[in-house]
Amino acid sequence: MLKPFQAMQNSNKRNRLSRIALISAAVLSVSGSLTVLPAYAEDSAKNEVVSTSSQMNPGYYSIRLGDFKITAVSDGTVMVDFTELMNNTSPEEVARLLARRYHGAQVETSINAYVIDTGNHVAIVDTGAGDVFAPSGGHLVENLKSAGYQPEQIDAVLLTHIHGDHSCGLTRNGKMTFPNAVVYADQHDVDFWLNSDNKDKVSDTLKVGFEWAEQSVGTYLKAGRVKAFSEEGELFPGISAINTYGHTPGHTVYQAESQGQRIRFIGDLLHSQDIQFARPEITIDFDLNSPKAARQRLNAFNDAVEGGYLIGAAHIPFPGIGHIQRDGGAFEWIPMNYRAKAN
Numbered sequence: 001m002l003k004p005f006q007a008m009q010n011s012n013k014r015n016r017l018s019r020i021a022l023i024s025a026a027v028l029s030v031s032g033s034l035t036v037l038p039a040y041a042e043d044s045a046k047n048e049v050v051s052t053s054s055q056m057n058p059g060y061y062s063i064r065l066g067d068f069k070i071t072a073v074s075d076g077t078v079m080v081d082f083t084e085l086m087n088n089t090s091p092e093e094v095a096r097l098l099a100r101r102y103h104g105a106q107v108e109t110s111i112n113a114y115v116i117d118t119g120n121h122v123a124i125v126d127t128g129a130g131d132v133f134a135p136s137g138g139h140l141v142e143n144l145k146s147a148g149y150q151p152e153q154i155d156a157v158l159l160t161h162i163h164g165d166h167s168c169g170l171t172r173n174g175k176m177t178f179p180n181a182v183v184y185a186d187q188h189d190v191d192f193w194l195n196s197d198n199k200d201k202v203s204d205t206l207k208v209g210f211e212w213a214e215q216s217v218g219t220y221l222k223a224g225r226v227k228a229f230s231e232e233g234e235l236f237p238g239i240s241a242i243n244t245y246g247h248t249p250g251h252t253v254y255q256a257e258s259q260g261q262r263i264r265f266i267g268d269l270l271h272s273q274d275i276q277f278a279r280p281e282i283t284i285d286f287d288l289n290s291p292k293a294a295r296q297r298l299n300a301f302n303d304a305v306e307g308g309y310l311i312g313a314a315h316i317p318f319p320g321i322g323h324i325q326r327d328g329g330a331f332e333w334i335p336m337n338y339r340a341k342a343n
């Protein structure tokens with residue numbers, strides 16, 4: 001997903017996305033006389049409102065996958081108005097699908113990245129939004145550190161595709177976030193997004209993506225730290241790339257496999273679990289090739305059901321790790337069971 005925040009603020013187009021909304025907390029009144037407030041709410045008591053942010057919540061979650069350690073790392077969230085963005089449907093159908101899942105039109109949508117620690121390599125799948133979605137996004141590095149990793153330890157960045165909320169975290173204030181990493185991305189995405197001649201091929205809201213690609217991936221390109229691949233297959237022992245072109249020209253799924261256990265990181269094959277598990281054929285404005293994007297989603301869902309492996313999804317509520325199951329003619333998401341015990 002790409003959220004060209006600046007562009008939209010300056011545009012007369014529909015206001016598709018907005019900043020994170022303040023979440024209000026109700027004040028509990030007991031016996032009509034005693035008002036009980038959580039300690040952190042006292043300063044806000046007059047307004048009976050407490051503002052909060054994603055940073056009040058845990059920002060990482062680790063699991064074992066055979067000999068590997070997989071850590072979901074939150075970059076934060078972004079508000080998305082799905083009734084404005086979805087295609088091959090109607091706003092009414094989208095509103096109905098969202099309401100069924102207790103959502104209004106605007107859904108606070110997770111931005112997840114995933115560390116794959118093989119013991120020999122520390123790779124990260126996607127990088128969050130860096131500077132471009134602040135303040136609700138851009139929290140990857142602080143959460144990575146909380147998980148026990150320093151950015152300097154990351155030796156490989158695996159980009160599912162070059163869109164702001166996946167690749168802009170490569171740099172902060174023009175500096176490399178991962179100074180010791182090689183950036184892996186499909187050649188088709190590098191060729192497309194690092195060439196501003198292609199601006200004419202995308203809608204107005206996506207045009208800012210070319211500047212963002214230059215700032216992020218371009219910085220590593222100039223330093224000779226980008227490895228663009230044109231064929232799917234193994235990148236490191238246990239880590240492989242799978243072509244899933246459609247959402248962008250080089251969209252890629254990554255698989256980690258150890259001791260017969262598998263997880264696939266599906267990037268932007270899915271933007272809304274509330275809408276696209278029920279109706280995988282519904283696409284989003286950010287897809288460059290909608291029919292292909294829809295086919296890739298359906299293929300990936302079917303394969304995940306057949307294969308029974310784990311999925312790590314960039315935009316499913318954090319940590320976005322679980323399984324996909326069939327549900328009649330549609331699909332359902334089964335979040336991985338929460339585990340606190342060491343394994």
Ligand SMILES: [Zn+2]
Nearest residue numbers: 001002163268
């Ligand atoms: Zn995207």
